[in-house]
Amino acid sequence: xxxxxxxxxxxxxxxxxxxxxxxxxxxxxxxxxxxxxxxxxxxxxxxxxxxxxxxxxxxxxxxxxxxxxxxxxxxxxxxxxxxxxxxxxxxxxxxxxxxxxxxxxxxxxxxxxxxxxxxxxxxxxxxxxxxxxxxxxxxxxxxxxxxxxxxxxxxxxxxxxxxxxxxxxxxxxxxxxxxxxxxxxxxxxxxxxxxxxxxxxxxxxxxxxxxxxxxxxxxxxxxxxxxxxxxxxxxxxxxxxxxxxxxxxxxxxxxxxxxxxxxxxxx
Amino acid sequence: xxxxxxxxxxxxxxxxxxxxxxxxxxxxxxxxxxxxxxxxxxxxxxxxxxxxxxxxxxxxxxxxxxxxxxxxxxxxxxxxxxxxxxxxxxxxxxxxxxxxxxxxxxxxxxxxxxxxxxxxxxxxxxxxxxxxxxxxxxxxxxxxxxxxxxxxxxxxxxxxxxxxxxxxxxxxxxxxxxxxxxxxxxxxxxxxxxxxxxxxxxxxxxxxxxxxxxxxxxxxxxxxxxxxxxxxxxxxxxxxxxxxxxxxxxxxxxxxxxxxxxxxxxxxxxxxxxxxxxxxxxxxxxxxxxxxxxxxxxxxxxxxxxxxx
Amino acid sequence: xxxxxxxxxxxxxxxxxxxxxxxxxxxxxxxxxxxxxxxxxxxxxxxxxxxxxxxxxxxxxxxxxxxxxxxxxxxxxxxxxxxxxxxxxxxxxxxxxxxxxxxxxxxxxxxxxxxxxxxxxxxxxxxxxxxxxxxxxxxxxxxxxxxxxxxxxxxxxxxxxxxxxxxxxxxxxxxxxxxxxxxxxxxxxxxxxxxxxxxxxxxxxxxxxxxxxxxxxxxxxxxxxxxxxxxxxxxxxxxxxxxxxxxxxxxxxxxxxxxxx
Numbered sequence: 001x002x003x004x005x006x007x008x009x010x011x012x013x014x015x016x017x018x019x020x021x022x023x024x025x026x027x028x029x030x031x032x033x034x035x036x037x038x039x040x041x042x043x044x045x046x047x048x049x050x051x052x053x054x055x056x057x058x059x060x061x062x063x064x065x066x067x068x069x070x071x072x073x074x075x076x077x078x079x080x081x082x083x084x085x086x087x088x089x090x091x092x093x094x095x096x097x098x099x100x101x102x103x104x105x106x107x108x109x110x111x112x113x114x115x116x117x118x119x120x121x122x123x124x125x126x127x128x129x130x131x132x133x134x135x136x137x138x139x140x141x142x143x144x145x146x147x148x149x150x151x152x153x154x155x156x157x158x159x160x161x162x163x164x165x166x167x168x169x170x171x172x173x174x175x176x177x178x179x180x181x182x183x184x185x186x187x188x189x190x191x192x193x194x195x196x197x198x199x200x201x202x203x204x205x206x207x208x209x210x211x212x213x214x215x216x217x218x219x220x221x222x223x224x225x226x227x228x229x230x231x232x233x234x235x236x237x238x239x240x241x242x243x244x245x246x247x248x249x250x251x252x253x254x255x256x257x258x259x260x261x262x263x264x265x266x267x
Numbered sequence: 268x269x270x271x272x273x274x275x276x277x278x279x280x281x282x283x284x285x286x287x288x289x290x291x292x293x294x295x296x297x298x299x300x301x302x303x304x305x306x307x308x309x310x311x312x313x314x315x316x317x318x319x320x321x322x323x324x325x326x327x328x329x330x331x332x333x334x335x336x337x338x339x340x341x342x343x344x345x346x347x348x349x350x351x352x353x354x355x356x357x358x359x360x361x362x363x364x365x366x367x368x369x370x371x372x373x374x375x376x377x378x379x380x381x382x383x384x385x386x387x388x389x390x391x392x393x394x395x396x397x398x399x400x401x402x403x404x405x406x407x408x409x410x411x412x413x414x415x416x417x418x419x420x421x422x423x424x425x426x427x428x429x430x431x432x433x434x435x436x437x438x439x440x441x442x443x444x445x446x447x448x449x450x451x452x453x454x455x456x457x458x459x460x461x462x463x464x465x466x467x468x469x470x471x472x473x474x475x476x477x478x479x480x481x482x483x484x485x486x487x488x489x490x491x492x493x494x495x496x497x498x499x500x501x502x503x504x505x506x507x508x509x510x511x512x513x514x515x516x517x518x519x520x521x522x523x524x525x526x527x528x529x530x531x532x533x534x535x536x537x538x539x540x541x542x543x544x545x546x547x548x549x550x551x552x553x554x555x556x557x558x559x560x561x562x563x564x565x566x567x568x569x570x571x572x573x574x575x576x
Numbered sequence: 577x578x579x580x581x582x583x584x585x586x587x588x589x590x591x592x593x594x595x596x597x598x599x600x601x602x603x604x605x606x607x608x609x610x611x612x613x614x615x616x617x618x619x620x621x622x623x624x625x626x627x628x629x630x631x632x633x634x635x636x637x638x639x640x641x642x643x644x645x646x647x648x649x650x651x652x653x654x655x656x657x658x659x660x661x662x663x664x665x666x667x668x669x670x671x672x673x674x675x676x677x678x679x680x681x682x683x684x685x686x687x688x689x690x691x692x693x694x695x696x697x698x699x700x701x702x703x704x705x706x707x708x709x710x711x712x713x714x715x716x717x718x719x720x721x722x723x724x725x726x727x728x729x730x731x732x733x734x735x736x737x738x739x740x741x742x743x744x745x746x747x748x749x750x751x752x753x754x755x756x757x758x759x760x761x762x763x764x765x766x767x768x769x770x771x772x773x774x775x776x777x778x779x780x781x782x783x784x785x786x787x788x789x790x791x792x793x794x795x796x797x798x799x800x801x802x803x804x805x806x807x808x809x810x811x812x813x814x815x816x817x818x819x820x821x822x823x824x825x826x827x828x829x830x831x832x833x834x835x836x837x
Contacts, residue, residue, distance in 0.1 A: 018342070019373075019375065022369075022372050022373050025369065025372055026358070026361075026369050029361055029365050029368075029369055030360040030361060034749065036749075036753070037749065037752055037753065040752070040753055040756050040757065041756070043756065043757070044756065044760070047760055047761050047764055047765075048764065050764075051764035051765055051769065051770075054774060054775060054776075055764075055765070055769055055770035055774055055775075056619070056623075056769055056770055058632075058770065058774050059623045059626065059629045059632065059633070059638070059770055060619070060622045060623050060626055060629075061622075061626040061628070061629075063622060072622070104358070104359050104360070105354070105356040106356070106358055108322075108352065108356045109352075109356035109357070109358065109370070110373060111322050112320055112322055112345065112348070112350040112352070113345055113346075113370065113373035113374055113421075114342045114343075114345050114346045114373065114374060114375065115373045116341075116342060183596060183599035186599050186600050186602070186603050189603060189607070190602065190603050190606060193606075193607060193610060193611075194610055197610050197611065197613075197614035197615075197618075198610075198614060202614060202615070202618060202619050203618045203619055203621070203622055207618060207621065266322065266323065266324060
C-alpha cells in the first residue's frame with residue numbers, strides 16, 4: 001500500500017488512533033460528580049484580572065508598546081490568558097497523566113480492550129485541549145466584562161490558546177514519560193514559572209534591551225505575542241513565525257510521546 | 268479430530284533484558300475448555316497471560332489467538348477477550364456501574380447496550396445494590412467481582428483470569444468459583460493462572476504446571492495426579508527439628524518420600540498400610556494423617572519445591 | 577526525663593521530611609529569586625516610573641513594597657497547603673493518626689506536634705525567602721531577621737484553622753476549592769502586591785479582617801524599618817495569635833471527636 005508522503009509527517013501516535021474520543025467520554029463521566037471543581041476554575045481569571053485592574057494597574061498606569069499607549073491591565077490580560085492555557089495543559093499532561101499511569105493504572109485497563117496507545121495519548125491530549133478551551137472562554141468573557149478586550153479580533157485568542165495548550169500538552173506528556181517518581185515533578189514549576197514570569201508577560205519585551213532574544217526562546221512568549229496581537233487587531237508576518245514555533249513544538253512533543261509511550265505501557 | 272485451537276503457542280518466549288520470564292513453551296487451548304497455568308510466584312504465568320492478552324509483545328516463538336497474530340491483529344483479538352488482571356485496575360474516579368459502562372464503550376458498544384449489559388452483569392455478580400457506589404470503599408472480594416463483571420461486558424469468547432482469588436477470604440473465593448463455574452457451563456473458554464491447588468482442581472479441565480519459565484507437566488488434574496503421584500499420601504509429623512533423625516522410618520514403606528521442614532510425606536498406594544509399617548518399625552510421630560494425593564504433591568514431585576512458600 | 581509527647585510525633589515528621597527535602601531545595605530558592613527579579617525589578621521599573629505611585633506605596637520602591645509581601649504569602653501558602661493534604665493523608669491514607677491514637681498520645685499532643693511542625697516548615701520557607709531578599713539592595717536590612725518569625729506567625733494563623741478543617745473531612749474535594757477561593761484571592765488581594773487602600777471600601781474591610789494582611793503589615797514594617805506604633809504591632813501580633821490559637825483549639829476538639837471517640 002502506498003502511504004501518502006504527507007501522512008509521514010503525522011506522528012505515529014495520531015495515525016494509529018481509532019477511538020480517542022472514548023478517553024474524553026471517560027473524563028466527562030468523572031466530571032459528572034466533580035463539576036464544581038471544574039466550574040470553580042472559571043473564577044480564576046476573574047481574580048487575577050481584577051487584582052491587576054484595581055491593584056497593579058493603578059500603580060503602573062499606562063505602558064507604551066509598539067507605539068501604542070495601553071492601560072496596564074489591557075497589556076497584561078492577553079498574557080495571563082496565554083499563561084493560563086499553558087498552565088492548564090501542563091498540569092493535565094504531567095501530574096494528571098502520571099497519576100493515572102503509575103497509581104490508578106487507568107491505562108492498563110484501557111489497553112486490555114480494543115483501544116490502543118494512540119487512542120490513550122490522543123484522547124488525553126484532546127481532553128486537555130477541551131478543558132483548556134473552556135477555561136479560555138471563561139477568560140475571554142471575563143476580559144470583555146472588565147472592559148479589557150480592545151478589538152473584535154480577540155475571538156482569535158480561543159484558537160490561539162488551543163494551539164498553546166496543544167504545544168505544552170504534547171511536550172508535557174513527553175516529559176512525563178521520563179518521570180521516575182513524584183519528586184521529579186518539582187522540575188515542572190521550575191520550568192513553567194520562569195516562562196510565566198519572563199515571557200514579556202508583565203512588562204514589554206523592550207525592557208530586556210539586547211537580551212530580548214532570550215525571551216524569544218520561550219514558547220510562551222510566542223503565545224503571549226499572538227494573543228496580544230489578536231487583542232490589538234494587528235496582523236503581521238511575525239505572527240506566522242509565532243504559530244510556526246508553537247506548531248513545531250507540538251509535533252516534536254508528539255513524536256517523543258509516540259516513541260516513549262510504547263515502551264512505557266507495553267512491556 | 269479436534270477443532271482449531273483458540274490459543275496456539277509454540278516455543279513461546281518472553282525476555283526482559285537478560286531475564287527470561289517465559290522460556291519456550293508449547294500449549295493449545297480448545298474452545299469451551301477451562302485451561303490453567305499452575306506454578307509458584309515468578310514461574311512466568313503472568314507474563315504468559317499478558318502475551319495472550321495482547322498487551323505484551325512476544326520475544327520469540329509463535330502465538331495465535333483465534334488463528335490471528337497478536338503482533339498484527341492485537342486490536343481484533345482484544346475485541347474478543349475478557350481480561351481479569353492480577354491487580355484490580357478499576358477506575359477509582361468512577362462508580363461501579365460507570366466502570367462497566369465506560370468499559371463497554373471502549374469495546375464500541377452503544378451507550379444503551381453498555382448500560383443494559385452493565386445491569387445484567389451486576390446482577391450476575393450479585394452487586395446490583397452497589398451499582399452507584401464508588402469503587403474505593405468496596406471489599407477485595409467485591410472489587411474482584413466488579414472486575415469480572417467488567418471483563419464480561421463485551422461477551423468475550425475467551426476469558427483470561429490472572430490469579431482470580433489471590434488475597435481473598437474463603438467465602439469470597441467460593442462465590443467467585445461459583446460464578447466462574449457458571450460461565451464455563453455457558454460455554455465461555457476460561458484460561459486462568461493460580462498457585463492454589465484447590466482452585467486448579469475445582470475449575471480446570473486441563474492444566475500445565477510451570478516452573479522457572481518452562482512447562483514441566485501437562486494434563487487433566489486427575490491425569491497429573493495419576494502420573495506423578497501415588498493414590499494416597501501419609502503425612503507424618505515429628506517433634507520440631509527431628510525430621511532428619513526420623514527419616515529412616517519413611518524408607519521402604521511407600522513408593523518414595525519427601526522431607527519437608529515441618530513434616531515427612533510418604534507416597535503410597537495404601538496410606539494406612541504404610542502408617543502401620545512405620546509404627547511397627549518403632550516410629551513415634553506426634554501426628555499422622557492419610558489423605559488422597561493432590562496437585563500439590565504433583566508439583567512437589569516435579570520441581571522439588573512446594574507451591575506457596 | 578522522657579521526651580515530651582509532641583516532640584516524639586515530630587520525629588516522625590522529620591524522618592519523612594529528611595527523605596524529600598533535597599528535591600525541593602532548588603525550587604525553593606529559585607522561585608523567590610525569579611519572582612523578585614520579575615515582579616520587584618521588572619514590574620517595579622514600570623511602577624517607579626509612574627510619578628503618583630511613590631506616594632501610594634508610602635515612599636518606598638516597588639520591590640521594597642512587594643518583597644515583604646512575598647515573605648508573608650509564602651509562609652501562608654506553606655502553612656495552608658501543608659495543613660490540608662498532609663493532615664488528610666495522615667488521617668485517611670497513611671492512617672498515622674489512627675496508629676497514634678492507639679498509643680498513650682492525646683489529641684492535644686497531635687495538635688501541638690502539628691503546630692510545631694508548621695512553625696518549622698514555615699520557618700524554613702520564610703528564612704529561604706529572607707535569604708533571597710538579602711540579595712536585593714533595596715530590601716536588605718537587619719529587620720529581615722525579625723520578619724522571619726512574623727512570617728511564621730502568619731503561616732500558622734492559616735495552618736491551624738485549616739488543619740482543624742482537614743481533620744474533619746472524609747473527602748478531599750473541598751481542598752482545591754479552598755485553594756482557589758481563599759488562598760489565591762488572599763495572595764492577590766491581601767495587600768502583598770498593592771495597598772488595600774486602592775480597593776472599594778467593602779472589599780478593603782474583608783482584606784483587613786484576614787490574617788494575611790496583618791502578617792504582611794508586620795513583615796513590611798520590619799524589613800523597611802517604617803515606623804509602626806507599639807499598639808498597632810501588638811494588634812497585628814495579637815490578631816494572628818488568636819487565629820492560630822482558636823484554630824489549634826478547634827483542631828484538638830475535632831481530633832478528639834475523630835480519633836478518640
